[in-house]
Amino acid sequence: MPFNSISNRNNYIDQVLNTPFDLVVIGGGITGAGIAWDATLRGLKVLLLEQNDFASGTSSKSTKLIHGGLRYLKQLKFKQVCEVGRERAIVHNIARFLVRPEKMLLPIYENGSLSRITAALALTVYDTLAGVGKVDSFSYHSKEKTKSLEPLLPLKQLLGSFLYAEYQTDDYRLTWTLIQSALNKDAICLNYAKVNQIKTDENSSIRAVCFEDTILGENFEIKTSLVVNAAGPWVVDVISLDAFPPQKELLLSKGTHIVLSNNKFPLKQALYFDDIEKKRMIFAIPKGNTTYIGTTDVEYTNDKNKIYSSNTEIDYLIKTVQSVFPQLSINASDILSSWVGVRPLIKEPGKESTEVSRKDEIFVSQSGLISIAGGKLTGFRKMAEKVVDLLVKFHFKDKPGLKRSSGTKNTLLDGNSFKSESELNYYLVNLKKQFSDLGFEPELASIFMKRYGDKMEKMIGLLKDKVNVHDKIEWLLEAEIMYGILNEMIYFPTDFIQRQTGMLWFDRPKCVLKKEFILTVFALQFKWDNIKLSQERLKLDQLLDSSLDFKD
C-alpha cells in the first residue's frame, strides 16, 4: 500500500485493528526490526510499533560499521569475536548492496598503545576467529607503503601499519531494509506509534497494548498476549508500563561522531587509531565529500529524548584528530554536522561504561513481557534468532506450518537480489549508464545503489516522470522524496534528510540550500496548509540546528 496520504494511514490503522497478531514488537530500531523479520519468515503474524521514525533511536547513531569485534579481543572475549565475525559475513551476504567491505588502516607508532607484535598477534587471532577469508586477511605495510595508502599521515614516529577487513553500512537504511523485508512477508510496521500502556488480565498476563498514533493524534488498543520489548535505551521505561517493576537496570553510554569536509580533513583511507589519551581507539571514515570521526564513550543519565554532545566530547575528538595529524588546523566551527546516541548496555555492578560488556540479554517479566537489550548493530540477526527461538519454544510449539528454525541466515533482504559481487557490479554498470543517459554524473549511481539496491528501477521511473533539466539537484530530490513517501513510510522532511538519505550528516549544506524546495514537495503531496507547513519548517530548522548544538 502506498503511504502517501493520511487517508491511507487511516486504512492502514484499520488493517491493524482488524488483524489478529501472534506477536507485537515494541521498538523499530535494528533489534525490533530484526525480530519482526525473523518472526515473519517463520510464519508468525507480527505488528511492530515505533514511537518516532524507524531507527530514530540508537540505530541511526552508530559508527555504521558491521564489526569483526577487534575491540573484544583486547578484552579477551574470544567467543564474541567468533560470533560477530561470523555475523559480519552473513550480514554482508544478505544485504550486499548496503553492507560494503571497508579496509581499515591501523597505524603503528613508536610510542603507540599497540606494538607491531601485539597488533599482528591480535589480528591473526581476529582473522582466524572471525573466519576472514584469504582475500580479506590482514596485511602489514612499511612506513613508505603506509604513506602511499594514506598520504595525510605524518611520518614522525610512524613504524608502519596494518590493513584489515571491516564492513561499512548505513544503519538507518539497514534497519529500514529489515522493516521492508518484514512488510513483504505481511508484517505490519507502524512508525509514529508510541506504546503507552500494557494491559494485563486477572492472572497478571498480558492481554493488550495501547498506543498513540502521533500522526493521527488518536489512541488505539490491540489485543495480544505476546509482546517483545525491543525499545533500546527505553527498555526499562517499557517494562515500567507493565504491571511489574523493572528487574534490570541499563547503563546508557553516550557516543558522539563529528563530520568534517574533505577540504578540512582530506582523508582517503578509513583509519583506526589511538585517542589523545591512548586509552581508547577512534575511527575516522571517509564518506562522500566528508569524513566522520568517532566515537566517545561517556556514561549518560539525562533525558533520553534530548541527547546532546558536550563541548568536552567535541574538544576530545578534535584534539584526537590533531594528535595524529598535527599539520591540520581544525576547530569546532569546521564541523559540518554531528550525531550522538546512547548505547543501551546491561549494567554490571562496579563497572564503567567503557568496561561494560556489549553482549545482549533477554529477560522475561512476570506478565510474560519479553525484553531484550544490549548487543550491537552487527549482532541483530543472531539476537532476533534467539528471541524468536524462545517464542517458538514456549508459545508456538504446536502452531501448524510454523518454521522452527530461523531462515534469516540465507534469505536475501529486500533490495538485494545480488548473489555475488559480479551481479552487483553488473547492475551498477547498467545503472551508471541510465544516470548518464538522463544527464547525471554516472558516479551518483553508486551512492543511490548503496541506498536502494535493486529498487533503483522505481527511482529511475520517477525521474523519467518529472524531468527538470533546469535544476538537476531538485529533479533528483523530488524523485527521491516521492520514492520515500510512496514506498518507505516517509511522512516528514525530517525523516527524509535523516533516515532516507542521511543528508543531515553527509550533505548538510544541501539540506540548508534546498530546505524550502523539500518542504514544498511534502506540502503538496500531503496537502499541508500554511500552519502545518510552518510547523514542519520549524521542526526541520530545529533538527538542522541540533546537529551543531553542543552543550556542557
Ligand SMILES: Cc1cc2nc3c(=O)[nH]c(=O)nc-3n(C[C@H](O)[C@H](O)[C@H](O)COP(=O)(O)OP(=O)(O)OC[C@H]3O[C@@H](n4cnc5c(N)ncnc54)[C@H](O)[C@@H]3O)c2cc1C
Ligand atoms: C555511538 C555509538 C556507536 C556505535 N557503533 C556501532 C557500530 O559501528 N557497529 C555496531 O555493530 N554497533 C554499534 N553501536 C551499537 C548499536 O548502534 C546498538 O546496539 C543498536 O543500534 C541498538 O539498537 P536497538 O534497536 O536495540 O535500539 P534503538 O535503535 O534505540 O531502538 C529502540 C527503538 O524503540 C523505540 N521505542 C522506545 N520506546 C517506545 C515505545 N514506548 N513505543 C514504541 N517505540 C518505542 C525508540 O524510539 C527506538 O527507535 C553503536 C552505538 C553507539 C551509541
